[in-house]
Amino acid sequence: MGSTPSQKLLAETLGTALLLAVVIGSGIMAERLSGGNVAIALLANTLATVGGLYILIELFGPISGAHFNPAVSLVMAARGHLPWSMLAPYVALQLVGAMLGAWLAHAMFDMSLLQWSTKVRSGTGQWLAEGVATFGLLLVILRAPASRVAAMVAAYIGSAYWFTASTSFANPAAAFGRMFSDSFAGIAPGSVPGFVVAELLGAGLAVLVHRQLRPLPTQ
16 A cells, blocks of 8 residues: 555655754764864765665655655656655655754754854855756666665765765755754855755756666666
């Protein structure tokens, strides 16, 4: 028996909240323990994100598809894998979950719940990096064997933390949630629109390239 709409929406809210708690919380912990070594902090943040993302996809994938990402939900709706009537609720609750995840991370580390990031992430290189990060993520999602999606997505995001100048948000909900945290993983609110536009363009390009590649083998 398939999941009900309410179960799907709950899974997307919880999954996105936990993902942002992992990203932001591990960033806070890494920054506190790294003694000012940004490379070590980023490495710790990466490892926690890879593990957390893999688990969350495995856990919530059978319920909602484990999108946790408006760009993914938009592509899935365009491809007929998500009813258009569910797109707006998915995106809305992904955004709510992202904000709640930031607040949860703050609460766990005894930080002020309500804050805005002051970390500016802007410029052509950052926007190109986000386009590349999201392009790769969607291409992996569209072409990975179903049994290996979780591992391949987590591995790709882990690598993209290091090969992209933006540290691979690749997710409009993540950009939204991270603007509520003035921490290692934060992004200033004024930088968010540029990231979101780049992410959506990257996702669209991934769909076009996917269509041009050879059909996938039977899985």
